[in-house]
Amino acid sequence: MLRxxxxxxxxxxxxxxxxxxxxxxxxxxxxxxxxLFLPPETSAAEIARVRHQMGxxxxxxxxxxxxxxxxxxxxxxxxxxxxxxxMHLVLERFPxxxxxxxxxxxxxxxxxxxLAILAATHRGSxxxxxxxxxxxxxxSFPTFWLGIMLILIFSEMLGLLPPSGRGTWQHLVMxxxxxxxxxxxxxxxxxxxxxxxxxxTDYIRTARGKGLSERAIVFGHALRNAAIPTLTVIxxxxxxxxxxxxxxxxxxxxxxxxxxxxxxxxxxDFTLVQAFVVLMAALIVTINLAVDVGxxxxxxxxxxx
Amino acid sequence: xxxxxxxxxxxxSVIGFSSVGGTTAAVAQAADTVVIxxxxxxxxxxxxxxxxxxxxxxxxxIFDPLVTLGADGKFQPALALSWSNPDPNTWRFKLREGIxxxxxxxxxxxxxxxxxxxALDPAFKAPYYSRISAIKSVEVVDPSTVDIKTEKxxxxxxxxxxxxxxxxxxxxxKYTADGGTDGLARKPIGTGPYRFVEWVKDDRVVLExxxxxxxxxxxxxxxxxxPIKETRTRIAEVKSGGVDLIADVPPEDVPxxxxxxxxxxxxxxxxxxxxxxxxxKPSPLQDKRVRQALNYAVDVNAxxxxxxxxxxxxIALTLPRTAFGYDPSWKPYPYxxxxxxxxxxxxxxxxxxxxxLNSRQGRYLxxxxxxxxxxxxxxxxxxxxxxxxMEHGVWAQVSEKKGREGLIFPGWSxxxxxxxxxxxxHTGEYQSYYSNPRxxxxxxxxxxxxxxxxxxxxxxxxxxxxxxxxxxxxMLQPPLVYGLTKRFTWTPxxxxxxxxxxxxxx
Numbered sequence: 014m015l016r017x018x019x020x021x022x023x024x025x026x027x028x029x030x031x032x033x034x035x036x037x038x039x040x041x042x043x044x045x046x047x048x049l050f051l052p053p054e055t056s057a058a059e060i061a062r063v064r065h066q067m068g069x070x071x072x073x074x075x076x077x078x079x080x081x082x083x084x085x086x087x088x089x090x091x092x093x094x095x096x097x098x099x100m101h102l103v104l105e106r107f108p109x110x111x112x113x114x115x116x117x118x119x120x121x122x123x124x125x126x127x128l129a130i131l132a133a134t135h136r137g138s139x140x141x142x143x144x145x146x147x148x149x150x151x152x153s154f155p156t157f158w159l160g161i162m163l164i165l166i167f168s169e170m171l172g173l174l175p176p177s178g179r180g181t182w183q184h185l186v187m188x189x190x191x192x193x194x195x196x197x198x199x200x201x202x203x204x205x206x207x208x209x210x211x212x213x214t215d216y217i218r219t220a221r222g223k224g225l226s227e228r229a230i231v232f233g234h235a236l237r238n239a240a241i242p243t244l245t246v247i248x249x250x251x252x253x254x255x256x257x258x259x260x261x262x263x264x265x266x267x268x269x270x271x272x273x274x275x276x277x278x279x280x281x282d283f284t285l286v287q288a289f290v291v292l293m294a295a296l297i298v299t300i301n302l303a304v305d306v307g308x309x310x311x312x313x314x315x316x317x318x
Numbered sequence: 319x320x321x322x323x324x325x326x327x328x329x330x331s332v333i334g335f336s337s338v339g340g341t342t343a344a345v346a347q348a349a350d351t352v353v354i355x356x357x358x359x360x361x362x363x364x365x366x367x368x369x370x371x372x373x374x375x376x377x378x379x380i381f382d383p384l385v386t387l388g389a390d391g392k393f394q395p396a397l398a399l400s401w402s403n404p405d406p407n408t409w410r411f412k413l414r415e416g417i418x419x420x421x422x423x424x425x426x427x428x429x430x431x432x433x434x435x436x437a438l439d440p441a442f443k444a445p446y447y448s449r450i451s452a453i454k455s456v457e458v459v460d461p462s463t464v465d466i467k468t469e470k471x472x473x474x475x476x477x478x479x480x481x482x483x484x485x486x487x488x489x490x491x492k493y494t495a496d497g498g499t500d501g502l503a504r505k506p507i508g509t510g511p512y513r514f515v516e517w518v519k520d521d522r523v524v525l526e527x528x529x530x531x532x533x534x535x536x537x538x539x540x541x542x543x544x545p546i547k548e549t550r551t552r553i554a555e556v557k558s559g560g561v562d563l564i565a566d567v568p569p570e571d572v573p574x575x576x577x578x579x580x581x582x583x584x585x586x587x588x589x590x591x592x593x594x595x596x597x598x599k600p601s602p603l604q605d606k607r608v609r610q611a612l613n614y615a616v617d618v619n620a621x622x623x624x625x626x627x628x629x630x631x632x633i634a635l636t637l638p639r640t641a642f643g644y645d646p647s648w649k650p651y652p653y654x655x656x657x658x659x660x661x662x663x664x665x666x667x668x669x670x671x672x673x674x675l676n677s678r679q680g681r682y683l684x685x686x687x688x689x690x691x692x693x694x695x696x697x698x699x700x701x702x703x704x705x706x707x708m709e710h711g712v713w714a715q716v717s718e719k720k721g722r723e724g725l726i727f728p729g730w731s732x733x734x735x736x737x738x739x740x741x742x743x744h745t746g747e748y749q750s751y752y753s754n755p756r757x758x759x760x761x762x763x764x765x766x767x768x769x770x771x772x773x774x775x776x777x778x779x780x781x782x783x784x785x786x787x788x789x790x791x792x793m794l795q796p797p798l799v800y801g802l803t804k805r806f807t808w809t810p811x812x813x814x815x816x817x818x819x820x821x822x823x824x
Contacts, residue, residue: 043709043711044711044715046711047714048715048718049710049711049714051446052369052449053728053730053749054448054749055448056747057718057748059447059448060718066443094368094369096500096503097362097503106520161550164551165554168557169553169557175558176555176560177551177554178521178522178544178560264551265551266545266547266548266551268519268520269520272547273520279710281710
């Protein structure tokens with residue numbers, strides 16, 4: 014088990030380093046941002062002067078080595094636009110995004126798990142069919158469309174919820190629903206089909222033969238085995254939720270890292286984009302690591318590998 | 319603890335976690351509070367450390383400039399009471415006396431000197447350095463008089479000193495120096511109508527009225543600026559009363575906002591929509607008749623009506639109608655496709671030709687739609703346009719190498735011919751794709767004297783050349799459109815700055 018965890022850790026570190034290399038060079042593909050920070054009438058000579066001052070005229074390899082060595086010391090440089098430490102700007106907004114993603118994940122679990130159990134145990138019934146329809150809708154509606162519709166209905170027409178911002182729980186409702194829609198759909202479908210599969214296996218038939226109640230069978234035996242593939246998907250969905258928060262935050266003007274990242278990308282704020290991507294990569298890799306370890310805990314066969 | 323319990327506990331903890339947090343008002347605002355939604359948050363609270371209008375809009379209500387732009391497009395006194403030119407290279411400002419910054423520090427000539435010395439220091443790296451870089455030095459004559467010196471006569475000096483030249487807002491010397499590199503950037507102190515209260519990044523900037531404001535205490539007691547990027551969300555906010563003023567309303571939403579509890583405020587902006595013709599590289603555009611033909615070929619009035627809902631202002635030459643030297647008797651080329659075809663035939667292109675178009679898209683209001691409509695009109699006279707829309711960074715690179723080609727839709731702004739025609743039409747300027755020694759001489763004359771009469775004559779002659787030679791296809795000043803709640807009274811400005819000094823709630 015320890016060897017397994019150490020192996021996964023090394024792999025995770027390699028992924029984060031790889032991502033940092035990729036983002037450093039990708040973000041620079043479209044040219045340097047000097048002119049974007051200056052007034053439109055700025056002369057070519059002035060642009061060149063500022064570029065030199067910012068160090069963008071140096072060989073890209075030198076720039077990368079400087080970035081890498083500073084990043085190893087926890088210094089991701091100054092944001093070009095904000096003129097403040099980039100990682101600080103990202104971390105400052107991170108709790109808001111975490112709150113939104115956590116709310117969305119809880120919401121989707123609270124909805125999808127009971128729905129999947131009901132659907133699997135009442136296969137072919139009206140509940141099952143409406144559950145399937147709901148998850149089809151959740152999977153096929155894009156977040157931005159759903160978000161705008163929610164605002165239109167609940168803010169503009171009914172006046173029930175504030176369209177944007179952060180603060181009270183009311184502010185969190187629509188963004189969490191919009192963000193949760195997709196993962197709710199995925200988790201419902203997957204958990205339903207795994208449950209159905211498990212419920213047809215021999216040991217469940219044995220349990221039924223023993224005269225166990227259906228409730229004991231589902232919660233005591235079937236759910237545990239059906240949870241294994243679902244856990245992987247939930248782990249992946251956490252990453253998707255953090256990523257999906259980018260669009261959701263933009264629509265609901267929610268002050269999280271996603272909105273900061275979008276703005277940084279359109280401003281070509283290299284340092285800020287780098288800090289954001291490295292942090293997100295580290296986070297997602299950590300979640301995957303946790304899922305892998307959790308998997309091993311649930312399924313003893315995996316530990317020996 | 320089994321998995322069900324873990325799940326239950328974790329969802330409960332999330333709900334608990336969710337209910338903690340700030341207290342942004344959910345819906346309708348208090349009677350003395352105004353909320354303003356712009357597309358972006360502030361980058362910094364230091365006027366010399368940013369390069370964005372949404373930031374400038376906030377800071378302009380905390381700080382004051384020396385001079386300010388009036389509704390008529392003329393400069394008016396702000397912290398400076400009056401100005402004169404003792405010699406062509408000196409601008410002398412008499413300052414208001416007895417004014418204090420929000421922290422009690424006195425405003426005087428020294429504050430003016432400190433403000434510009436700080437922003438002009440190359441080590442300070444002010445992004446809008448070039449807006450004020452014509453200033454050679456600032457000299458204190460006495461506590462209420464200051465001289466701003468230039469190398470050579472600089473007729474557009476006041477444009478370097480008003481609110482839209484971002485680093486021109488006057489900062490308190492002692493407070494700023496004591497605050498180190500980012501004291502002012504976190505907690506700004508100015509002389510303006512509003513005092514800084516708090517800045518919750520990406521969520522809100524809160525200001526409160528300064529009852530001792532020298533221009534009279536503002537009527538609205540509290541102001542909150544909120545960043546809301548998504549247009550639909552901004553509209554939903556103003557309709558549900560959570561916000562009193564939203565910027566950047568698309569023309570198609572004007573009817574929907576112009577009823578019920580909301581209204582519209584609009585003005586032509588100082589932005590210029592026009593096509594510049596690349597006459598430097600070999601192409602049919604080097605022929606004056608072709609350039610004139612393209613001017614005849616496009617029905618700009620119809621474009622304005624259908625795409626901008628008739629908002630904005632048609633221009634005859636590339637200059638806003640309120641600009642210095644704009645003559646109302648100037649007439650744009652009329653829409654006359656037959657004449658266009660005749661001119662093209664005369665120039666040797668009876669079958670038309672193919673030409674590239676270079677631009678960004680989504681940079682300005684409806685820019686892509688307007689370019690596409692223009693391409694349609696040009697097609698009708700046989701000019702086939704191959705549009706190449708570039709991403710911002712690529713556009714900047716191409717521009718820097720002077721690589722724009724064919725028809726160029728750059729967008730520009732400026733309310734003096736020297737700020738528009740010199741950079742866009744003078745030979746060798748980095749954004750200029752035209753060269754005409756006669757025009758060069760006039761543009762140089764216009765920027766070398768402070769005497770308004772001489773400048774007017776030079777620019778009037780320059781206008782005649784530009785009209786005849788047609789290096790541009792001037793179109794219009796697009797509108798600035800704002801949505802307001804019924805209770806809020808406020809007037810938009812041509813330069814898009816949001817000034818709350820005269821705003822009222824009823």
